[in-house]
Amino acid sequence: MSKRFISINGNDFTAMVLAGADNLRRNVDRVNGLNVFPVPDGDTGTNMNLTITSGVEELKKKPSSHIGKAAEALSKGLLMGARGNSGVILSQLFRGFAKHVHDLESVNVQQFASALQQGVETAYKAVVKPVEGTILTVSKEAAKHAMQYKRSGDLLDLMQEVLDKANEALARTPEQLPVLKQVGVVDAGGQGLVCVYEGFVAALNGSDANDDYAMMDTKLDMGSFVPVMNLAKEAHAHLPAQAHLATEDIEFGYCTEFMLTIQPGKVKGQTFNEGKFRNQLSKLGDSLLVVADEELVKVHIHAEYPGEVMNQAMRYGALSRIKIENMRDQHSHILEDYTEAYATSESAFVETVAPAAFSKPYGFVAVALGDGITDILSSVGVDVVLSGGQTMNPSTEDIVNAVNRIDAQTIFVLPNNSNIILAAQQAVELVEEKVLVVIPSKSIPQGLAAILAFQENVDAQANAEAMKNSLQRIKSGQVTYAVRDTNMDGIEIKQGHFIGIQDGRIVSSQPNLIDACKKLLEEMIEEGNEIVTILTGEDAKEEETEELEAFIQTLYPDMEVELHPGGQPLYAYLFSVE
Incomplete structure (x- = not known):
């Protein structure tokens, strides 16, 4: 007999999220297969999987039995890792959810339903022109039903009703979006959300999805602050090795790990060769490890642009067990922990420096894939070209990091793909001390036209208008x-x-x-x-x-x-x- 849930706390919610993420991961290919365009780089499932993986990683870093704190950690991870339109919408659904439960240690049926509803409202606000027959509709219909559900005070009953209604809404998406009916599929983003909800129900049912959560608890019980506590016993011990390296001196900032399942013939003309593959990746970072057998390849690399590494790998098959860690962020935390343990008026190694004036008024970030296109964009003044496009959309965090690398007051971002615009717009609110302007370019030609319309001696607003107007002149x-x-x-x-x-x-x-x-x-x-x-x-x-x-x-x-x-x-x- 399944357990009754009159309320759920942060631990229960975390178990639900882990189960939802795992179910989505196992169904990535299924969701990708629903992309309307029959092109080889349809990746809604991949984007949603990478988005929720980022949320799970943040949740694991900050576990809490307080559902408000757990939801806040999830929301932060989703926000930074959001990729593609469906990934951004997924992040907004849980952002609204987190706002609603922010001060609550646990939630009952009514509070959970209200949190789902606020998630829907937040997601709709984030999309300039909401389209029905998408993940938005599926989430809206499910939340609306949850708000009206009064027959039980059990969260499992409610979540099962939410899942059933989400499936019903998903089945109707072809009637709402003609292109889906024309092709004969349901909405890919909506299917991805249903996969997450299926995991939620499985977790509340007490299925094996809880095993990962139990393992996580075991690891965390060891105490992540033990090294600092032990060091504190040695007054004024030697600086940790990491303190001898400045964070900004880390050349390749992201520890990237994943498994590659080889799929022969996935991309025409691409046959997997371990030596060739290792050589390709060696140009993208250091600390490279490639271990391969006939079907699986384990990859570890320190890279500045993880997307480029995964783009290379995806030519040969499907990715799983993806883990990307910001080593600059980790390094900063090590220094902060050391400072807290040892800082005195006589010994301090972290120096506060007043922010310097920007060296130039304007800067540019663009998204592109291909060495030639990258060279062209760089030649016309783009400061940072993020690797990506229709396949492997950069995350919100990727865009924020690129913006922060540019020493300019106003940064123009050229997404150059309709599936990246939302993630770029989401980055606007995460950038401090700089003005971020997103030019909604949907293709490389549009992006080139926009930057060629830029004039150095014109103010930011006039430039933004001129660049946006240029998009209409290009086919x-x-x-x-x-x-x-x-x-x-x-x-x-x-x-x-x-x-x-x-x-x-x-x-x-x-x-x-x-x-x-x-x-x-x-x-x-x-x-x-x-x-x-x-x-x-x-x-x-x-x-x-x-x-x-x-x-x-x-x-x-x-x-x-x-x-x-x-x-x-x-x-x-x-x-x-x-």
Whole structure:
């Protein structure tokens, strides 16, 4: 017989979150498979999994039987780790939840339902134009039902009702969002949330999902402050080794660990070779460890951009057991702990320095994937280029860290992908002493147009308006291959065919890459356009590129063609027309 929960405390809530995160992790591929676009880098499940993994890590650092404190820790971790639109919305759902239970040691049925409702309200406020038939709808319908549920005072009963209603709402998403009905799937983000709720119910039912929580408690009972307490017995002991290193001198700031399950043929042309893989990763950091057998690869590396490491790995298969730790943050905490134990008026090694004036008024952060594109962005003035894009979206924390590296008063952020805009906007409230302005660019061509519209001698507001206006003057296109059969926008799409996408809409599907490119360009180019820019991907062939140039010059003799090596994976060509 399952236990009755008249109320739950922080320990119960933590067990629920761990079970929800574990269930989502096990269903990542299933959620990814629901992405509407049949492109090879649909990653809603991956984004949500990385987001909740970040929340769990923070929860493990600050365990508490006080549900308000536990929820606050979860919220902080989710906020910093949020990736992609669904990840950001998930973080906002639990941010509102945490605000509602902030002062409570435990919650009953009514309080839990109210916390779910506040989570929904917070999430809706975070999205500029909420779309029904998404994770928002699933969360809203489930919370609304919870608020109306009066038949029992048992949290397990309530959570089962919430899960059932969430499933019902998920099943209706194709009726609310035509593109889902057209493709024949339910919303991916909504499915991810259902996976989390399934874990919640399993934990309250007393299933094996609680084992991880029991293990966590055992480890934490050892006492995370023992080293400091032992050191305190030795008056004025020698400085710890870490104190001889300045935090800012740590070159590669993130300890990154994960398991790679090799999936032969996941990306065309990519065959796993341990030596080659180790060499690829060695260029991205130090302290590298790669241990491989026939199917699994264990990776440990200290890297400045963990996303780049995981991008390389995802070419060969699926990631799991991902752990990313900020070593600069850990180092700072070590110094703080030492200072608390030893600081006296005679010996202090942490010096407070007044913040210096910024060296320049403006700075830029952009998101891109591909060495060529990175070089182009850097050449036109971007200070930090974060590795990412449609695949492996950078987290809110990644964006905040990039902003903090730039010595400028006002920082413009160019997400260059619609699935990164929310995470960038969420970073605005986390940056102190600087002004963060998000230019909602949805593609690399838009991002380039925006930065080229920037003028050094114009104030920030005028620049922001000019950069946003520039986005409307660019038409963006990209070509990749379909990973499944489907029908979208009246176009029959076959797995393995090449699809041309203009500003988020599929306009062509052809068995041949060049035919797909030509059809896309015919859709994009109109009378009055003057320039076509082509960014070649890492798989683009020189003879095919020359054929495309000849096609444009023959059909549109007045058009100027600019060709640049982009180096982006998965997308053989990126086009812009203006």
